[in-house]
Amino acid sequence: MKKGAILGITAAFIIIAMLIFIPVIVGNSKAPADTESAASLTEGGVTAGVTDAASSPVTNADGTEVQTDTQTDKAETVHDTAAEPETDAETTEEAAATAGEMTTVEESTAAETTIAEETTTAEETTTAEETTTAEETTTAEETTTAEETTIAEVTTKAVTTTKKADPLDPEKKYVAFTFDDGPDAKRSKAITDKMLEYGGKCTFFVIGNCIYGEREKGMKYAYEHGMEIGIHCWTHEHYYTKEPSYYHDEVYKTADKLQEVLGVWPTLMRPPGGNITEEQYKSSEFPVILWSIDTEDWKHKRYNSDSAEDIQKKIDIIVNNALYDKNGNFNVKNGDIILMHEIYENSYDAFCIIIEELHNRGFEFVTVSELLQNPSTGYKYYSATYKKG
DSSP, X not given: OHHHHHHHHHHHHHHHHHHHHHHHHHHHHHHHHHHHHHHHHHHHHHHHHHHHHHOOOEEOTTSOXXXXXXXXXXXXXXXXXXXXXXXXXXXXXXXXXXXXXXXXXXXXXXXXXXXXXXXXXXXXXXXXXXXXXXXXXXXXXXXXXXXXXXXHHHHHHHOBSSOOOOOOOTTSEEEEEEXXXXXXXXXHHHHHHHHHHTTOOOEEEEOGGGOSHHHHHHHHHHXXXXXXXXXXXXXXXXXXXXXXXXXXXXXXXXXXXXXXXXXSBOOOBOOGGXXXXXXXXXXXXXXXXXXXXXXXXXXXXXXXXXXXXXXXHHHHHHHHHHHBOTTSOBOOOTTBEEEXXXXXXXXXXXXXXXXXXXXXTTEEEOOHHHHHTXXXXXXXXXXXXXXXO
C-alpha cells in the first residue's frame, strides 16, 4: 500500500507540476519571438513598417489569401491567447510585460512616424517657401527689365534733332532757310559756316541713301553746329502714287539712318517734290514741311559748258526768285519758309547773296521747328502763318 500510495502521490505531483510549468514553458518560448519581433520593428524603424504595410498579399495554392508580417503576428497572438488561457499571476504579468513592450514599440513607431511626417512637412514647407521666394525674385527681375526697356524706348523717342523751341520775339522778323537733297560733302559745311556768320540756323532735309562717307561727315558737322536735320526720304522717288508700304520704307529707313548716325530721332519730314497724299500726311508721325518761297534753284544749276556770264545770270535768277515777285516787289515776309538745294554750286552762291540782303532788311534766321514753334503732326506747313490739314 505504501508503495502504491507513493506512486499515486508521485503521479499526482507530476501532473500538478505539468499543469503549472507547461504554460510557463510555452510562455517563455513565445517571449523571444515577441522580443525578436519588437527588435525587428525597432531596428527597421518607420521604413520597415511602411514596407511591411505595403507588401503585396500572398495566396495559397487554393487561392486564399495568406496573412503576412504584422497581420500574421496578430493572428498568432489571438490564437495563442484563445488556446492557452492564463492560469496564474506569473503568466499574466509576463503577458502584460509582453503587451507593454509591444505597446511601447508601437508608440515608439508612431512617434517616429509622427516625427518623420513633421520633418517631411517642414521640409516641404521650406521647399515651398524657397520656391516661392525664387519665383518672386524671378518675377521682380523680369519686371525691372521690362521697366528699363520701356524707359530706354521712351528716351530714344524723346531725344530729337531739335530742342524745344524758345518763344520768338514778336518784335523781330524771322525766316527759315531749308536745303534739300543732301547731305553734300562740301556744301553742308559751307552753308553751316555762312549761317553761323549771321548768328543763324537752318534746316537740312536729307536723302537716306546719300548718308555715307564725306557726305555723312558734312551732315554731322551741320548738326553739331546747331543746324536741324529732317527727312527727305530714302531714294527721292515720288511715292505718293505707290503702296503704303513703299511710303513707310522711304520715310522710316531714313529716320533709322539718322538715329544711327546722329543718335537722335528726327522730328520733321519733307516729301520729294512736295508730293504727298492727304491720307499720308494726316497719318504721318512727322509734321510735313513744304514752303512759301520757291527759288527754283534746281532749274538753274551749273554745267561745265556754262560761261561766266551764263553762271551769273543763273545765280541772279535764283536770287530774284527768292526776294522779289514777278513785278519786282520785295516778296519775303516774316514767317516764310524758303526752299533751296544744297547740292548745287549756283544755289550756294545765290544763298550767300540772299542771306546778306535779308540780314540788311532786319531778318533773323531760325530752324523750321523754331519758326513754327514745334509743329504738330497731321498738317502740311507752308509757312509760320499757313498750314493745311
